[in-house]
Each structure stands twice: as C-alpha cells, then as structure tokens.
Amino acid sequence: MKIAVLVVTGLALLTARGHAQKSSGVMTEVDGVYAQSETLYRDLHQHPELSMHEQATAATLAAGLRQLGFDVTTGVGGTGVVGLLKNGEGPIVMLRTELDALPVAEKTGLPFASTVRTEDAGGAGVAVMHACGHDLHMAAWMGAARLMAGTRARWRGTLMFVGQPGEETGRGASAMITDGFFTRFPRPAYAIAVHDDARYLAGVVGYHAGPVMTNSDSVTVTIFGKGGHGARPEATIDPIVIAARTVVALQTIVARENSPFDPAVVTVGSIHGGTRPNIIPDEVTLELTVRSYTDATRRRLSNAIDRIVKAEAAAANAPREPRIVRENVANALVNDPALTARVASALTRELGAEQVKDLSPEMVSEDFSEFQRAGGVPTLMLRVGAVARAKYEAAAATGAELPSLHSSEFAPDREPTLKAAIAAEVLTLRELMPAQGK
Numbered sequence: 001m002k003i004a005v006l007v008v009t010g011l012a013l014l015t016a017r018g019h020a021q022k023s024s025g026v027m028t029e030v031d032g033v034y035a036q037s038e039t040l041y042r043d044l045h046q047h048p049e050l051s052m053h054e055q056a057t058a059a060t061l062a063a064g065l066r067q068l069g070f071d072v073t074t075g076v077g078g079t080g081v082v083g084l085l086k087n088g089e090g091p092i093v094m095l096r097t098e099l100d101a102l103p104v105a106e107k108t109g110l111p112f113a114s115t116v117r118t119e120d121a122g123g124a125g126v127a128v129m130h131a132c133g134h135d136l137h138m139a140a141w142m143g144a145a146r147l148m149a150g151t152r153a154r155w156r157g158t159l160m161f162v163g164q165p166g167e168e169t170g171r172g173a174s175a176m177i178t179d180g181f182f183t184r185f186p187r188p189a190y191a192i193a194v195h196d197d198a199r200y201l202a203g204v205v206g207y208h209a210g211p212v213m214t215n216s217d218s219v220t221v222t223i224f225g226k227g228g229h230g231a232r233p234e235a236t237i238d239p240i241v242i243a244a245r246t247v248v249a250l251q252t253i254v255a256r257e258n259s260p261f262d263p264a265v266v267t268v269g270s271i272h273g274g275t276r277p278n279i280i281p282d283e284v285t286l287e288l289t290v291r292s293y294t295d296a297t298r299r300r301l302s303n304a305i306d307r308i309v310k311a312e313a314a315a316a317n318a319p320r321e322p323r324i325v326r327e328n329v330a331n332a333l334v335n336d337p338a339l340t341a342r343v344a345s346a347l348t349r350e351l352g353a354e355q356v357k358d359l360s361p362e363m364v365s366e367d368f369s370e371f372q373r374a375g376g377v378p379t380l381m382l383r384v385g386a387v388a389r390a391k392y393e394a395a396a397a398t399g400a401e402l403p404s405l406h407s408s409e410f411a412p413d414r415e416p417t418l419k420a421a422i423a424a425e426v427l428t429l430r431e432l433m434p435a436q437g438k
Contacts, residue, residue: 026350029151030422033143037418040064041139042112048101048128048135050118051166052175054079057099057138061163064142068149070161073184077176081163082185085149090157093432094188094377095425096368097134097141098167104129107408132168132405133196133386136412140194140421147426157433160188164368170216170329173370182375190339190432191379193368194421197359198405200385201392202413203420205347206359207382209340213333214265214291215298216365221246221286221309222323225316230278237318240273243284246312247271250288253304264301265291265363291363293332302326330365336378343380346431347424355420359383364405382428384421386412 040060049057058079062072070083079099103120105127106113116128130136145161166172197206223246225239247268258264266288273284290305292298309322348356372379387395387402391413395402403409412418 026423026427027419029147029426030143030419033146033422034415034419036146037139037143037422038414040142041135041414041418044135044138045110045130046112046114046116048114048116048130049099050103050120050126050128051100051169052078052171053118054099054165058163058165061097061099061138061142065145065161068145070145070149070159076181076184077165077172077174077179079165080172080176080179081161082181083145083159083161084185085145085159085161087152087158088156088436090155090433091189092158092160092186093429094160094162094191094371095141095144095429096162096164096191096193096371097137098172099138099163099165100134100168100172101128101130102132102168102406103127104131104406104408106131108411110411129408131407131410133410133412134167136196136386136414136418136421137194138163140418140425143418143422144425144429147422148429154435155430155433156435158186159429159433160185167367170365170367173367174374177370177374181371187375188377191368191371191377192343192425192428192432193366193379193381194425195366195381195383196386196405196412196417196421197383198386198402198407198410198412200359200383200387201389202385202387203355203416204385205351205356205382205420205424206385207335207340207344207347207356207380208359208361209335209337210361211293211332211334212361212381213330213366213369214263214293214363215295215332216329217290217298217302218327218329219288219290219305220325220327221288221305223284223286223309223313224318224320224322225280225282225284226319227280227282230276230280233280236280237316238280239284239318240281242312242316242318243271243273243286245316246286246309249308249312250305253301253308257304258297258300262297263291263293263361263363264297265289266301266305291365293361330367331369331373333366333369333379333381334372335380339378339380343382343428343431347427350427351423380428382424384417384424386417388413
C-alpha cells in the first residue's frame with residue numbers, strides 16, 4: 001500500500017510539474033503585469049458606474065490603451081471604447097470587456113468595497129456595486145493589452161479591444177452597432193470575451209461549443225377585471241384571482257409542453273395589483289422573464305404564454321383581453337464550434353487539462369451575442385472560475401450555496417481568477433494571430 005501511495009504521489013507530482021512547465025511561460029508574463037492589473041481592479045471596484053453612465057470607467061480604459069499605443073475611439077454607442085493596434089498583416093481579433101456595474105449594495109466586507117450611491121434611470125437613489133465581475137474583466141483586458149503590446153514579435157494582425165457599455169441592461173452592444181460599429185471600424189475575423197464564474201474553482205478556464213447562454217425576453221402582462229368591494233366579490237371580476245390562476249398555468253409550459261432535453265425557463269418575477277385588503281382592483285400586472293436556446297423554442301414559449309394568458313382571462317369572463325408587451329433583452333450566445341475547438345486545444349496545450357475544462361451552458365443571457373447576430377462574426381466566450389478553494393471545498397462538502405453573480409456578497413478570489421483570465425486572453429489572441437512562420 002505504501003508503495004502504491006508513493007507511485008501515485010510521484011505520478012501526481014510529475015503531472016503537476018508537467019502542467020507547471022507548460023504554463024510557466026505565459027504565467028511568468030502574467031506575473032509581470034499582475035500588480036498593475038490588480039491596482040486597476042481595486043480602483044474600478046471602488047468606483048462602479050451604472051449601465052450607459054460609465055463615463056469615468058470608459059475614460060480610464062481609453063487612457064490605458066492610448067498609453068500602450070492603441071488608436072482609441074471613445075463615445076461609441078454612448079460610452080463605448082474601441083482601441084485598435086495594428087502589427088503587420090494578419091487577422092483582426094476583437095476582445096470585448098463590459099464597463100457597467102449593478103444597482104446592488106455591497107456586503108462583501110472587502111477593504112476596497114464600493115460605497116457609491118447614485119440615482120437610477122427613474123430617479124431613485126441606489127447603491128452601486130460590481131457584483132458581476134466586470135471590474136475583473138476590465139482589469140484582465142488591460143493586462144492582456146499590456147502583454148500583447150509588449151510582445152509584438154509573437155503575433156501579427158490587428159488587435160481590436162472593445163469596452164462595451166450597458167451589458168447588464170442588454171442595450172450596450174446594440175447601441176454600439178447602431179452607432180456604426182461595423183462601418184466605422186474594421187470587421188473582426190473573431191470576437192472573444194471572458195466572464196468570471198461563481199460556480200467553479202478560481203483559475204479554472206472553461207469553454208463549451210454551441211449555445212452557452214440563452215435568448216432572454218421580458219414579458220409584461222396586464223390582466224383586466226372589474227373592481228369593487230372585497231366583501232361583494234360576486235359583483236366583480238377579480239383580476240387577482242385570474243392572475244393567480246395564470247401564474248400557475250404558465251408553469252405547465254415548461255413542465256408539460258416543452259421537451260426536458262430542450263432547456264427553457266418561464267419565471268413570473270413580479271406581480272402588482274390592488275391597494276387595500278377590502279378593494280378588488282380593476283387590473284393586475286405580471287412581469288415575466290422567458291429563456292430559451294433556439295428561435296423555434298422562443299416562438300413556442302411566446303405562443304403558449306399568449307394562449308394561456310388570454311384563455312384564463314376568457315374563462316373568468318374578463319371585460320377585455322389582457323395586454324401583452326414584449327421586450328427582446330438578449331439573443332442566445334452561441335460559441336462557434338470550430339473557433340471553440342481551436343482555442344480549447346491551445347489553452348489545454350499551454351495550461352493543462354486540469355485547468356481547462358468543458359463547462360456546461362447556463363440559462364443566463366449576455367448581449368455579446370449581438371456582435372455575432374448583426375455582424376456574422378464567429379464568437380467565443382470563455383469562463384473563468386472565481387471561487388476561493390476553501391469556500392469551494394466547504395460548499396462541496398456541506399452543500400451550502402455559494403454567492404452567485406449579482407449577489408451583494410459576490411467577490412472573485414482575486415489573484416488566481418485575474419491571472420487565469422489574463423493568461424486565457426493572451427493565449428487565445430496569440431493562437432488566432434500567429435507570428436509569421438509559426
């Protein structure tokens with residue numbers, strides 16, 4: 001038994017050394033820019049800005065790119081930033097980061113936690129926090145820009161570094177495209193993005209070919225009734241009861257009308273109606289989020305929602321059909337299979353199979369997909385695990401839930417997550433923009 005343990009241990013050490021040798025080159029480079037990236041991360045974390053109001057954030061990134069020799073355009077689609085660095089003949093490769101934060105009051109306890117408060121679009125006072133990791137994305141993006149600008153003998157082509165506003169509202173990418181992104185700037189051959197992941201161990205780099213994030217639609221349903229005294233329900237048509245039946249019936253769409261092999265979500269996130277316990281209101285409003293991976297499923301869910309909402313109102317003899325208003329928040333993000341395979345192979349070769357993994361898709365959404373839809377650009381979003389090892393192992397042992405993205409308590413395990421993101425970006429760019437004769 002002791003011999004077996006020694007053999008296994010020896011093999012483990014050899015494997016670990018093999019991975020270290022593979023990744024030592026790029027990780028040594030990353031170590032050289034890490035301090036600057038961490039300083040930027042702390043600054044961005046302390047000074048978050050809401051979607052489409054990222055003036056100071058955009059100015060910081062633009063200044064950083066200019067110092068590295070990029071030709072920088074600001075104000076694209078509002079506060080968007082586009083930086084170009086040409087280095088001989090070769091492909092144009094886009095690397096996108098997001099600029100915006102969320103209206104969340106931070107509870108991480110970090111010494112550099114955000115204390116920012118501002119007004120939202122409706123004029124309400126809100127706290128602001130980078131609860132989705134966009135601060136880390138920007139810091140990694142700038143670290144990658146610094147490494148690429150300083151090692152021009154190792155790649156050829158044109159870097160296109162894009163700072164996109166308004167990702168959290170799903171409007172930023174479309175705003176940049178409407179503002180002439182594909183006519184004012186060269187069309188990229190590939191578009192790359194990286195997102196931290198609150199489900200996986202810090203430093204793990206994840207990929208997946210095909211759909212990885214969903215279509216997202218917001219649906220607002222107004223159900224009309226006939227209000228009156230709560231003590232005389234027979235003289236009314238109660239929209240609250242209609243709404244309650246509708247909420248329950250909507251759950252049958254996924255449970256009974258959709259294949260379990262075709263992921264979908266229909267969630268009623270809010271319900272508003274009435275002012276007093278003894279007054280039956282005239283109307284009730286429901287707000288839904290609807291998620292799917294394919295356009296066909298998207299249409300089927302939409303048709304089913306319409307059918308159920310109208311049928312429940314008709315069954316209650318409502319005085320008029322419900323009003324249904326839709327907003328397309330985001331389209332499904334599909335990682336190009338050939339691009340994914342190429343980059344995954346390069347990352348595995350350099351970082352090792354223990355660090356680079358095929359991770360499952362999610363039911364969340366991202367407007368990075370708009371660059372794919374509008375421009376036909378092959379896209380790839382990589383994931384980088386962000387959970388500290390102690391927390392990850394404790395959660396695995398106890399089944400406790402880890403703070404998710406958008407949580408007031410979410411903070412990535414800074415050093416391994418940031419370093420892995422920089423390394424993944426640099427390795428991807430070099431793979432897609434090889435130097436001549438490689």
